[in-house]
Amino acid sequence: xxxxxxxxxxxxxxxxxxxxxxxxxxxxxxxxxxxxxxxxxxxxxxxxxxxxxxxxxxxxxxxxxxxxxxxxxxxxxxxxxxxxxxxxxxxxxxxxxxxxxxxxxxxxxxxxxxxxxxxxxxxxxxxxxxxxxxxxxxxxxxxxxxxxxxxxxxxxxxxxxxxxxxxxxxxxxxxxxxxxxxxxxxxxxxxxxxxxxxxxxxxxxxxxxxxxxxxxxxxxxxxxxxxxxxxxxxxxxxxxxxxxxxxxxxxxx
Numbered sequence: 001x002x003x004x005x006x007x008x009x010x011x012x013x014x015x016x017x018x019x020x021x022x023x024x025x026x027x028x029x030x031x032x033x034x035x036x037x038x039x040x041x042x043x044x045x046x047x048x049x050x051x052x053x054x055x056x057x058x059x060x061x062x063x064x065x066x067x068x069x070x071x072x073x074x075x076x077x078x079x080x081x082x083x084x085x086x087x088x089x090x091x092x093x094x095x096x097x098x099x100x101x102x103x104x105x106x107x108x109x110x111x112x113x114x115x116x117x118x119x120x121x122x123x124x125x126x127x128x129x130x131x132x133x134x135x136x137x138x139x140x141x142x143x144x145x146x147x148x149x150x151x152x153x154x155x156x157x158x159x160x161x162x163x164x165x166x167x168x169x170x171x172x173x174x175x176x177x178x179x180x181x182x183x184x185x186x187x188x189x190x191x192x193x194x195x196x197x198x199x200x201x202x203x204x205x206x207x208x209x210x211x212x213x214x215x216x217x218x219x220x221x222x223x224x225x226x227x228x229x230x231x232x233x234x235x236x237x238x239x240x241x242x243x244x245x246x247x248x249x250x251x252x253x
Contacts, residue, residue: 010034029115033107033218087186087211087223089179096209096225104221109212112220113187116210117176126157144177152177161198170197186213203232 008027012019012034024030089095105112115121123136138155156173173194180188191208208226215221 029107029111029119032111083214084216084221085185085214087180087188087213089188089209090211090223095211095223096207096227098226099223100208100226101222101224104215104219106219108183108218109187109214109220110183112212112222113189116212117189150178150181159195167197170195186211188212200232204228204230 008024009020009022010024010027010031012021021030107115118141126136136155136157139153141151141153144150144152152175154173154175156171158169159172160169161167173196175192176189177192178187178189180186188209188211191210193206193208196202205228206226207229208224211223213221213223
């Protein structure tokens with residue numbers, strides 16, 4: 001099997017059967033999560049390993065890779081966490097007013113963050129979310145200042161609108177900036193979205209905070225909060241808040 005036959009695939013072979021999962025949006029991150037869980041389970045029950053060596057008949061393999069890998073946040077190489085962590089903004093009550101998503105997912109904070117922000121996932125997701133392939137102009141991640149390990153990027157795209165009144169499309173300008181990065185504790189990223197072409201578009205911006213923290217040894221808790229910040233008066237404030245709430249819930253679920 002090659003990348004020309006099964007792109008971005010993972011094959012799992014057991015004593016009883018063979019399973020192939022193809023066309024994964026983030027194959028390498030998925031592989032690492034599955035492999036880590038398998039290793040942990042094997043250490044607990046001792047059924048698949050002897051003296052640290054996998055027994056024959058159980059194997060997980062990456063069978064294909066289509067396209068170049070996207071640079072991701074490097075691993076810290078630190079010890080695995082065995083306790084839950086909590087972001088400082090959550091402890092201080094500084095999350096935004098509306099919770100768009102709060103859930104626990106398998107994988108480390110590093111892997112989840114890289115899937116959401118450092119992989120090609122966002123373009124594939126937007127293509128399925130908007131039912132077309134938006135022309136996204138996206139910068140690379142750059143340090144917020146020369147001595148910082150915190151990164152930021154910008155991107156923009158044209159979003160079609162289906163309202164009976166107003167413009168039929170709008171440009172969306174987005175800035176994403178890490179505000180905290182510690183693989184042993186949590187990663188926090190703030191996304192600022194502006195839509196200058198909609199009515200009163202210059203009077204507001206949408207702020208979204210994404211915090212990824214440890215939930216257990218093999219899972220992460222993801223909390224996404226959001227709110228609209230106004231810089232001026234608008235007769236369309238009620239409509240903007242309603243559209244924002246519906247849009248953010250659909251986007252994150």
